Amino acid sequence: MKKNLWAASALLSVAAISLTACTPNDQSSGSEDGKIAVSSTADTCDVSTTETKAGTTTFTVTNDGSEVTEFYVLAEDGIRIISEVENIGPGISRDLTVELAEGNYKTSCKPGMVGDGIVGDFTVTANPDAQPVSDDEQALRDTAISQYTSYVKDQVEQLKTKTDAFADAYASGDDETARSMYADARLHYERIEPVAESFGDLDPKLDSREADLEEGQDWTGWHAIEKDLWQPSAAANGGEDYQPLSPSERQKMAETLKEDTQSLYDQTRELDLTVDQIANGSKSLLDEVTASKVTGEEEIWSHTDLSDFQGNVDGARVAFEDLRPIVESKDADLATEIDEKFTDVQNLLDQHKQGEGFKNYQDLSEDQVRELSDSIDALSEPLSQLTGVVVG
Missing domain, CATH: 1.20.1420.20 (M75 peptidase, HXXE motif)
Structure with a gap:
């Protein structure tokens, strides 16, 4: 048993995703390697940028705390789970790759993997450089x-x-x-x-x-x-x-x-x-x-x-x-x-x-x-x- 990932959410409809899926985001403002860096501690969930363009997004989550943690991408309501990565031990980093359509989301770290987590807002903007998925x-x-x-x-x-x-x-x-x-x-x-x-x-x-x-x-x-x-x-x-x-x-x-x-x-x-x-x-x-x-x-x-x-x-x-x-x-x-x-x-x-x-x-x-x-x-x-x- 764990708290996990799949939102039955219209935010991630196949139609919306298919317009952006082949375009990896340039997130250089948030991380030197083009990924969005996340630092999770006992009382913080530090996301290096709170905005990105629609398409494929990778969060690199590092546990800088002393308890096992997990990281979520949530729908705007903060309830429906888009995706998550769990069981990140102290000192460990793990990637979470998702396809995000334009819209408002939330991110959440959950140190100790219990409780409501540390929640923040996250925005996905339009991507004018998006290339459609091939037929x-x-x-x-x-x-x-x-x-x-x-x-x-x-x-x-x-x-x-x-x-x-x-x-x-x-x-x-x-x-x-x-x-x-x-x-x-x-x-x-x-x-x-x-x-x-x-x-x-x-x-x-x-x-x-x-x-x-x-x-x-x-x-x-x-x-x-x-x-x-x-x-x-x-x-x-x-x-x-x-x-x-x-x-x-x-x-x-x-x-x-x-x-x-x-x-x-x-x-x-x-x-x-x-x-x-x-x-x-x-x-x-x-x-x-x-x-x-x-x-x-x-x-x-x-x-x-x-x-x-x-x-x-x-x-x-x-x-x-x-x-x-x-x-x-x-x-x-x-x-x-x-x-x-x-x-x-x-x-x-x-x-x-x-x-x-x-x-x-x-x-x-x-x-x-x-x-x-x-x-x-x-x-x-x-x-x-x-x-x-x-x-x-």
Whole structure:
């Protein structure tokens, strides 16, 4: 779970972007290398320029603070997420490449990756030097967007069906059946997680871990139910005996999960995606693996992390494959390298399959966990170039 990227926003319609996409911006006033520099600290979000021309924009975000941070580009309302880069450790710099149409936006740094963040205004002006995307490339873009949108809708349909069945089993007290359904249903959410995270507070309702909760936040969703199905000992629960949910509390929790999943289903019926969002989403899914799956922090009670790992990798690979014709036309070697690294990751995951699912994550040795982590790192490096190539 994380706060992520895709705005279902008309601000970034394909038509608007196609007029500017091939023109990289000259942002020399904001940074010597033509990128917009961003410095994030505990109490500042210093963006080197607050105005740029429409087209491809790259923010180079440096964490000059002491906590892990993330950086967002938001729509004018400050709610809808255009794109973001997360898990930037102290002293680390990462790039975020986006295509921005003319309009008003906001930028935000979120030190500690909690709270409302440090928000500032950002303006994108008309670009008289913009060159239109060629007809051939626009056709490839349209195909990629259509294919990926269909994939998201299909995954959410499967998620809804399986979630309804899971929630009904849980509400009825059939814990054995509910536990057997848990990982398989969540797999579909993990595949399209960046899209789910674009809809305001929907992702926190569905996917917050206990460690993610902010003061006063109600805990609902998958992980609250997970804890009730795999009830921890007092030693694993902060020294306190776990209090199981009552039948009425179970019913309410199950109904809330179904309602929030229905909301996700409804909102994904009308997606308005762009190729940079799809490319950034692919990398974001790998970041999700690094942040919580490899560490075993995502499924702390059920230890079904490998299933989530697989879902994130599946979603990242589909996004890349839908964009691959564009990448091959511009950098065939990069397309081949990314494909090979995806295959390496999948081969490692396959070693840990058990029946129709995966081993308990706690059964992996330190060396096996490290091997998985190294394979994700090896894939992340070329995949980080994906957006720049697609919109370049």
